[in-house]
Amino acid sequence: MRRRGGCLAPAMVVAIGIAAAPARGDGLVADLSEHLIAITTAFVGTDVVLFGTSDGGADIVITVVGPRGNEIVRRKGQIAGIWVNRESLEFARVPSYYAVASSAPLDQIAGPDVLVRHELGVEHLRLEPVDASGLEQSEIDAFRAALVRNKQRQDLYTSAVPPVNFIGPRLFRTTLSFPANVAPGIYQVQVFEVEDGYVKDAQRSALVISKVGLEADLFDFAQQQAPLYGLLAIVMAVSLGWLAGVIFRRG
């Protein structure tokens, strides 16, 4: 597992979206410090700060959901003493990344139905098998737990819910961490204002993570023009091999 003991730069630009304030009172206003994360050559993961104001008094829960796709979970079993992948279960529309931050423990601020409806907390994520016919619920639960556990081990799902800190009665702030292995795509950031067990207000914004520069070009090239990419890999290898021969024969 990656651990990046990075120090936070002291300078922070506070960008609070003011334009989106609703008509009734101040309401919930929040914005991210950045809406675009670029994966470059030296990308080792990054932090994004989320700032906002609320009417005060309510709890704040923030979720970030990465691009969804199917994931296959495999379970190993022993064949002749060797651990081999045996059973597998495919889950549909699994978030590639999921983070949650909350100003109070989730189970204390809302009931399970509210948590499930808004997918607050990894245990309340909607993770449904594509085809679970013939599988007992306990089996499905074991595969589901394994999916979450593996994602947590890769730092892609929140393990311990980080706090949303209040600065004064109304201004809140939290830090969202993205590891080096995040998938490119559009990330949905949602801010919920929860009071008396119900979601009083919510705000949604998007964060784009994309590969930029040479990495992005190479990745797209390898996927979209695989034959040409393969040929160029061959040309690169042969010419470097030839070049090495020339250099060291002279030297």
Add this chain to the structure above:
Amino acid sequence: MVRRRERPAESSMVIYLPIAEMSVNLFLLLGLGGAVGFLSGIFGIGGGFLMTPLLIFIGIPPPVAVGSEATQILASSSSGVLAHMRRGNVDLRMGMVLVAGGFVGSGCGVWLFKLLRQGGQIDVVISLCYVVFLGTVGMIMLVESLGAWFRRRTRPGTFTKRHRHLWLHGLPFKIRFHRSRLYISALTPLALGFFVGVLASIMGVGGGFLMVPAMIYLLGMPTAVVVGTSLLQVAFVTAVTTYLHAVNNYTVDVVLALALIVGGVIGAQLGSNAGARLRGEQLRILLALLVLGMCVKLGHDLIATPNDLYSLATGGHP
């Protein structure tokens, strides 16, 4: 504002591999390339069978390790074959027969690789192949080098008969290979090329460690042309393997390959200089022990109970 973790000393050494989709220390890759290249230079081996498991050890997804290592072997073998061709140490006709078999073998191997990957079994198959081959090659090298070490003190080297009459020599489609001074069935080198082609595409090796002994003992080729001809086959087969992996599995990482090539070229040059001055047998014993050590590590990983029985399908994009 996005706050990058500012670690100038480290972040400049970390390189993001676009196909493996992970960050790796550049000097680790250069060092691995250099170390394996150094051993290649000393022993005249390709080094793929050392490099691919090492890449897997440092966390590169096995399919990407195999695909990218094929590209590196292509660079080192094409460098080698050009040098051998200038000296006339290549049997082109034999090479072409081996290459023909290798192309078919590589195609079958990549197809098999794709099937195994879809079934989630590729990692275990790669490891199993390595345990078998590293174990076999390591034991043979150890026994042979220990034997040579003791023999050198007692009596001069013994000669093995080059031409033995096996059932192989009764096969049809005989071809005359002038450079190798052989008149044998084309089926034997075709089958050998095929087998090595399959291995190359599944294990990310050139296959020289199997090819060279097979050419000497099975085909009966003179040792002078064996190395050059096997390099010719390795270069063509790894070129095809690189292409097929890139097209079918999207597992060729050119950034990874480039770092390994640069490290490998420098290491091989230092190694061949050092090899000329070092004592052969003791080094071969060390290499044999290294190979056996890696075999034990991979074998242990196959039978030790994993930390988590469950895993997510890794690597690649469907």
